[in-house]
Amino acid sequence: MKTSVLVFASLALLGSGSVLAQSDVLKQKGCVNCHAPDTKKVGPSMKDLQAKHKGVASDEVVAKLKNGKGHPKVSGSDAEIKAAVEAIVK
Secondary structure, eight states, X not given: OHHHHHHHHHHXXXXXXXXXXXXXXXXXXXXXXXXXXXXXXXXXXXXXXXXXXTTXXXXXXXXXXXXXXXXXXXXXXXHHHHHHHHHHHO
């Protein structure tokens, strides 16, 4: 029983860490300057982006962001941009 509690507690901590990492990458890449979770700022809300890109491969979105197609060009490694995309689209 104690083992089960420890396993679930560990998973909860790991899950909360990934949420922090996701929000950090969104801040680091500047996404939150133009995109809010539920409301339109300069760009569409993250909720609207989720709906728009549902079922679209994250690599396609990363390529558009790196090339500046339909969005200002984003600098960073593919891994950083992919982490930001996956944090929004999840």
